Amino acid sequence: MAPRPRKRKNKGLEPNLYESNGYYTYRRPDTGTRHGMGRDKAKAQDAARVLNSRLMRGADLVADVMGESKNTLEKAITAWITEWVNADPKLSEWTKKAKYGRGQRIIKDTGKTVLENCSTRWCAEYLDGNHFGSAYVQYRAVLSQIFQFAQTKGWINRNPVEPTRSSNHYEKLRRRLTVEQFKSIYVLAPEWMQIAMELALICLFGRAEVSAARYDHIRDGRMHYIREKTKDRSKTAYVAIEMTPSMDDLVRRSRLLAPVSPFIVHRMPSRTQDRFAHEHWSRVTGDYITREFARIRDSLPQMRVIPANQKPTFHEIRALGSRLLELKGTNVEDIQVLMGHADENMTQYYLDGHDTRWQQAKGNPYNLEALLNISQQPL
Template structure:
């Protein structure tokens, strides 16, 4: 950034150097922050000359020619999105989440030239803009973008990789109890109650619950391919026997009066086409989460909790697994229904619902 033309009274001061009451301050041309330079005018001018030489971009013919080869970060994001992202073969939900993050990074950093970006700049951006898992996700995506940029000759180094890699956050959310489930259920609309019942009985993720169609019901079974774990094979391809509980859920869904191909459906306030749905009645996973949260926050006991501790729709899956075990079903039964490849993964969900008995051990020896 070029320095502003000095007033007549201050022409004997170097660019970006200011005097107030006999005290000199230097204004960083990139950050805009002021730094004290003491009361010695000669020393302050000398320091300002050195700083300007390092921080101000030269305004000459050579730099203007070189600048024509400079690449904006927005160009790097666009090429990453169009050339590399499709090759990763991500699930649609993951693609949507990545697209959202790319839009955010492009909006915030797209105007910058890649060659001028610094580790400090990215570190401060990540620290100021994101917390917890959002920090981890955006840092990881930035690193991937720079990695791609290096392979295309658009970046010289992976600046994001040099920023602080923070440890994953411990789970803050409280597990969803059956009591809370019932209270949320009482505040839910009809379609949301059906979705909650379906998720609780089937132990499926919100994306799989929302994707299930009536045509997937065949010969007393529901065929379901878990989107998140499809690439891991047989564990993800489930043929779920429809018992009395699931049958009741499906009958209730069919009785909605809406001719929908999806088991979980609703009549929106405004019917309009969307690239994210194949039928106007379809419920997207994020809508399931959003409406669940609305019903949840009507429960006074939950509403008093900090937002980070309130259980999300994902906790229905863990609660269902716990209820199956409590009812006497085997761990293998629950593990298979959840589509987990190991028992440890299932235990990670269900152990959060264990109730601990407080006791003493005060023997003196």
């Protein structure tokens, strides 16, 4: 197959060298990472020629001439998705979609890399140069699985990812959503979004649970929901919430919204093609909830000054709701059950970061004299 022709502005440049607004960037053919080369075209061309002579060893051309099959990263990822991801009955659809998306991103970045050239240094440079924060951990895990799969095929002898850092000391930057911010967004939101926000705040639903909530999930006086992210590994993901007056009112108002739908959060699609894309044409997907929430949030002047990577997302409503319940006197154990968490530490993570959580301590019932007398008694 002939290589894709270069864009007009990059014609005449050395392979792997690109120009944008007079600035030159070199993309390493072995790792996919990009490196600035300045604005001097002659120097950038010279540097690209030297780098290409060292990094492009002609392995692909030799294999083509000899008729040998190339075990590239793209080939390994495609087979891994088919044989390990899609074929695994224990993986949820959400997990499969996430793994597929990350696999496609790696193919886009550096899919033509031959597996034999994927050393530990290659893995470290790719991860450090392309993924930051929590994404580093996620992509490292996916790369490790891909290379484990390649080992089972005999394409490589060892997993080059294993020696790399398992964590890059990621610190959460996204801010917690405040009550005032929730109110400001709620006032501007369309009615279906208000219902979605209330579900997240009152029932502590994530966006997947908000999108999936149906009227027929309410039976025997309880709303049944399944925590999508943990349903395959924990029985605590299956929760039946007692219907309260506030939940009854939420459901009643939801039913009044057009069109008639089996889903509690529903809307009339703006485009005809949307009506046939999901389980029911009125259903609102999790992605759409996220985008619409962000759009309304960013329309607020007080939100525009917050850096993009720190702005609270729809998911922060769940954390806000858990903290408000705690302030109302609800036990952490009850909040943990409502959130579908198997581990209390995860619930504590959602409760932290809003404000100072004062630990409630019992007062000392003894006066000075009593304490001194106790201290003098033999142990």
